[in-house]
Amino acid sequence: MQMRFDGRLGFPGGFVTLQNESLEDGLNRELREELGDAAAAFRVERADHRSSRTVSGRRIVTHFYVRRLTLEQLAAVEIGAPHAKDHGLEVLGLVRVPLYTLQDGVGGLPAFLENTFIGTAREQLLEALRSKLSTRGALQGPMGPELRIFVFGREGEQRECFLCWAWHL
Numbered sequence: 001m002q003m004r005f006d007g008r009l010g011f012p013g014g015f016v017t018l019q020n021e022s023l024e025d026g027l028n029r030e031l032r033e034e035l036g037d038a039a040a041a042f043r044v045e046r047a048d049h050r051s052s053r054t055v056s057g058r059r060i061v062t063h064f065y066v067r068r069l070t071l072e073q074l075a076a077v078e079i080g081a082p083h084a085k086d087h088g089l090e091v092l093g094l095v096r097v098p099l100y101t102l103q104d105g106v107g108g109l110p111a112f113l114e115n116t117f118i119g120t121a122r123e124q125l126l127e128a129l130r131s132k133l134s135t136r137g138a139l140q141g142p143m144g145p146e147l148r149i150f151v152f153g154r155e156g157e158q159r160e161c162f163l164c165w166a167w168h169l
C-alpha cells in the first residue's frame with residue numbers, strides 16, 4: 001500500500017475524467033504518476049477489476065483493481081517509486097503489508113490492520129487477501145511472502161476514483 005499525504009494508508013489511485021479517457025486508461029496514467037516509470041512495464045486491464053463502491057456523502061465511485069506482477073516488476077517499482085511525479089506530495093512512500101502473524105499473536109498483519117486507512121482501503125485489503133491469499137497458506141512465517149500495494153487518480157466532472165493493488169507470491 002502507500003502512505004498518503006494525509007497520514008492514512010491507502011491504495012495508489014485517483015480521479016479520472018471519463019469524457020477523455022477510459023477507467024483503465026486513467027488508472028494506468030495515475031499509476032505512472034504515483035509509482036513512476038516502472039509502472040509502464042505492465043498495464044491494469046478491465047479483467048483485473050474486482051469491486052466497485054460508492055463513497056457515502058460524496059459523489060464518488062471507487063473501483064478496485066487487482067493486478068499480479070512478477071517479482072522483477074515489483075522490485076523495479078519499489079526502486080523507482082521515490083522518483084515518481086507525486087512522490088513527496090500525494091504519496092509519501094510505498095508500504096509492504098506483512099502477511100504473517102508473529103508468535104505473540106499481534107505482530108505482523110494484526111498490528112498492521114490497527115493503522116488508520118482511507119475510506120474502505122482496509123476492507124479492500126481484507127477482501128483481496130481472502131480471495132487471493134488465504135487459500136494458498138500465505139499468512140504464515142515472517143520470512144514468507146509479502147504483499148505490496150499501489151494506487152492512482154485525477155479530478156473530473158464525474159468523479160471516478162481508481163484504486164489498484166498489485167501482489168506477488
Ligand SMILES: O=c1[nH]cnc2c1ncn2[C@@H]1O[C@H](COP(=O)(O)OP(=O)(O)O)[C@@H](O)[C@H]1O
Pocket residue numbers: 009010011012013055060062118119120121122124151161163
Ligand atoms: O485506497 C482507497 N481505498 C478506498 N477508498 C479510497 C482510497 N483512496 C481514496 N478513497 C476514497 O476516495 C475519496 C477521495 O480520495 P482522496 O482523499 O485521495 O481525494 P480528495 O483529496 O479529493 O478527497 C476518499 O475520501 C475516500 O473515500
